[in-house]
Amino acid sequence: xxxxxxxxxxxxxxxxxxxxxxxxxxxxxxxxxxxxxxxxxxxxxxxxxxxxxxxxxxxxxxxxxxxxxxxxxxxxxxxxxxxxxxxxxxxxxxxxxxxxxxxxxxxxxxxxxxxxxxxxxxxxxxxxxxx
Amino acid sequence: xxxxxxxxxxxxxxxxxxxxxxxxxxxxxxxxxxxxxxxxxxxxxxxxxxxxxxxxxxxxxxxxxxxxxxxxxxxxxxxxxxxxxxxxxxxxxxxxxxxxxxxxxxxxxxxxxxxxxxxxxxxxxxxxxxxxxxxxxxxxxxxxxxxxxxxxxxxxxxxxxxxxxxxxxxxxxxxxxxxxxxxxxxxxxxxxxxxxxxxxxxxxxxxxxxxxxxxxxxxxxxxxxxxxxxxxxxxxxxxxxxxxxxxxxxxxxxxxxxxxxxxxxxxxxxxxxxxxxxxxxxxxxxxxxxxxxxxxxxxxxxxxxxxxxxxxxxxxxxxxxxxxxxxxxxxxxxxxxxxxxxxxxxxxxxxxxxxxxxxxxxxxxxxxxxxxxxxxxxxxxxxxxxxxxxxxxxxxxxxxxxxxxxxxxxxxxxxxxxxxxxxxxxxxxxxxxxxxxxxxxxxxxxxxxxxxxxxxxxxxxxxxxxxxxxxxxxxxxxxxxxxxxxxxxxxxxxxxxxxxxxxxxxxxxxx
Numbered sequence: 001x002x003x004x005x006x007x008x009x010x011x012x013x014x015x016x017x018x019x020x021x022x023x024x025x026x027x028x029x030x031x032x033x034x035x036x037x038x039x040x041x042x043x044x045x046x047x048x049x050x051x052x053x054x055x056x057x058x059x060x061x062x063x064x065x066x067x068x069x070x071x072x073x074x075x076x077x078x079x080x081x082x083x084x085x086x087x088x089x090x091x092x093x094x095x096x097x098x099x100x101x102x103x104x105x106x107x108x109x110x111x112x113x114x115x116x117x118x119x120x121x122x123x124x125x126x127x128x129x130x131x
Numbered sequence: 132x133x134x135x136x137x138x139x140x141x142x143x144x145x146x147x148x149x150x151x152x153x154x155x156x157x158x159x160x161x162x163x164x165x166x167x168x169x170x171x172x173x174x175x176x177x178x179x180x181x182x183x184x185x186x187x188x189x190x191x192x193x194x195x196x197x198x199x200x201x202x203x204x205x206x207x208x209x210x211x212x213x214x215x216x217x218x219x220x221x222x223x224x225x226x227x228x229x230x231x232x233x234x235x236x237x238x239x240x241x242x243x244x245x246x247x248x249x250x251x252x253x254x255x256x257x258x259x260x261x262x263x264x265x266x267x268x269x270x271x272x273x274x275x276x277x278x279x280x281x282x283x284x285x286x287x288x289x290x291x292x293x294x295x296x297x298x299x300x301x302x303x304x305x306x307x308x309x310x311x312x313x314x315x316x317x318x319x320x321x322x323x324x325x326x327x328x329x330x331x332x333x334x335x336x337x338x339x340x341x342x343x344x345x346x347x348x349x350x351x352x353x354x355x356x357x358x359x360x361x362x363x364x365x366x367x368x369x370x371x372x373x374x375x376x377x378x379x380x381x382x383x384x385x386x387x388x389x390x391x392x393x394x395x396x397x398x399x400x401x402x403x404x405x406x407x408x409x410x411x412x413x414x415x416x417x418x419x420x421x422x423x424x425x426x427x428x429x430x431x432x433x434x435x436x437x438x439x440x441x442x443x444x445x446x447x448x449x450x451x452x453x454x455x456x457x458x459x460x461x462x463x464x465x466x467x468x469x470x471x472x473x474x475x476x477x478x479x480x481x482x483x484x485x486x487x488x489x490x491x492x493x494x495x496x497x498x499x500x501x502x503x504x505x506x507x508x509x510x511x512x513x514x515x516x517x518x519x520x521x522x523x524x525x526x527x528x529x530x531x532x533x534x535x536x537x538x539x540x541x542x543x544x545x546x547x548x549x550x551x552x553x554x555x556x557x558x559x560x561x562x563x564x565x566x567x568x569x570x571x572x573x574x575x576x577x578x579x580x581x582x583x584x585x586x587x588x589x590x591x592x593x594x595x596x597x598x599x600x601x602x603x604x605x606x607x608x609x610x611x612x613x614x615x616x617x618x619x620x621x622x623x624x625x626x627x628x629x630x631x632x633x634x635x636x637x638x639x640x641x642x
Binding site: 065067068070071072074075078081084085088089090091092093094 | 133135136139143146147149150151152153154155156157192193194195196
């Protein structure tokens with residue numbers, strides 16, 4: 001779809017969506033938000049970029065295949081559950097290595113979800129884009 | 132090893148398999164290695180889990196360390212661990228068999244990812260202690276199996292895939308609705324908690340209604356009469372390794388769910404549900420075996436036999452004595468190995484004889500006598516001839532039904548065994564015994580020339596036949612294990628205590 005309006009606005013929408021998606025991802029720690037909704041926002045921004053430019057532009061911008069993102073995301077989510085097993089606690093018991101900072105394995109899990117959502121939406125979308 | 136690790140690893144290995152297959156989605160050799168290593172890991176961790184629960188302990192863990200009944204618990208008793216172990220054996224055997232080239236055109240289309248996804252769904256369903264979580268594993272299993280069935284994209288496969296996914300979606304939706312009702316009357320989804328709350332409810336009529344609804348939802352998964360229609364519509368289109376893993380695991384998850392819910396949750400009104408299940412079991416056995424008698428495609432014959440054998444596995448719930456429940460467990464264990472092996476052999480027959488159609492086959496005993504012997508072991512075991520594994524499992528369930536005066540059940544079980552023998556002898560006569568048709572020379576030459584393929588396909592078959600013979604000839608430990616597993620199922624306290632701790636006497640949360 002060769003739309004000048006969409007091409008021009010997407011230059012604004014893409015960076016805004018990406019920044020906002022990261023904000024929502026981090027905010028999900030204690031407030032509404034998180035990896036799933038953040039991933040959807042990022043994927044929506046990338047979709048607006050890709051729809052007028054086509055499939056090649058999408059892959060050129062991502063640099064990795066969307067399917068690889070899915071795999072990396074699942075792997076991150078699984079890895080985030082591992083430290084608790086080593087400490088002989090149940091799988092996915094989240095760990096907080098820093099006493100004062102709210103950064104722990106939940107963030108790794110959320111980033112994993114974020115990547116899976118982006119990857120799945122873009123894999124799905126890529127079959128419908130112009131080559 | 133702690134219970135947390137033991138219970139997590141069987142789920143973790145297939146999950147890692149899915150993740151790595153997705154990460155290396157364009158690299159076939161890496162995917163093959165990942166898939167095999169994950170399957171071997173599943174088998175190894177299942178062995179460790181079974182060893183840990185062998186003495187009758189029940190292990191429980193709660194992912195994320197949220198306490199039951201609010202967190203999602205995973206529980207392994209002897210029955211669940213045995214099912215996970217069988218899943219591991221199947222994962223490795225069929226994983227090796229699948230390298231024979233049958234699935235090569237499908238590897239690009241995520242064969243290995245979906246294979247691991249299927250294993251993930253199945254092990255999760257066996258180990259979960261939360262009824263809603265069971266629904267989630269069912270969905271994972273359904274999506275993966277739909278993908279596997281439709282891979283290849285031929286017209287027949289897509290036709291089968293649509294029927295399969297539509298009919299199964301109806302069943303899972305029904306399951307979900309029933310879970311919602313259950314939550315509505317009890318306020319909990321944890322199965323151990325449900326086991327405590329359900330008998331205290333005033334409205335036991337409603338509980339029985341829900342039990343029958345669960346029976347319909349899981350019965351559709353398990354392919355019992357009259358809900359089996361999706362199975363013969365779909366199974367005959369997939370290639371041998373895929374249909375073997377389906378035959379081994381999919382319907383058995385439904386059977387597992389029936390046995391689990393009807394021993395743990397809905398055992399209060401066995402006088403009402405017992406005769407219903409007995410009727411279902413009789414009709415399932417008879418329609419399945421008659422359907423098989425009518426067909427001439429090996430895959431269709433074997434598919435209908437899956438249905439008829441499911442009937443025997445319901446004896447435990449229909450009769451509801453410790454002997455019957457133990458017999459059902461032994462039956463499931465024996466059946467998975469035998470049935471998967473028969474489908475694997477059907478794949479070999481197709482390679483060496485050129486067709487799945489019995490009319491186009493013949494003379495295989497003359498050219499490949501060892502294959503004939505390998506076929507007879509699971510075939511006669513399926514029919515229940517001594518001294519094979521099928522004899523002991525049939526003997527136990529039929530003895531249990533006679534003891535409890537379920538004469539109709541016992542008689543139809545014996546008759547269906549006879550008709551099963553008829554079907555197996557039909558395959559034997561047509562594929563192995565009659566004169567070889569002219570068209571079969573070419574595939575036979577190709578089969579005999581390709582040593583590597585033969586090795587890949589026959590090793591799992593020999594291994595599974597050896598397990599069948601072991602269960603048959605050294606039945607004592609297997610029967611003993613099944614009986615103890617059955618007794619453990621009927622005594623709910625060990626399961627509940629494992630989830631909530633023996634000392635804690637939490638008062639029922641009942642809105």
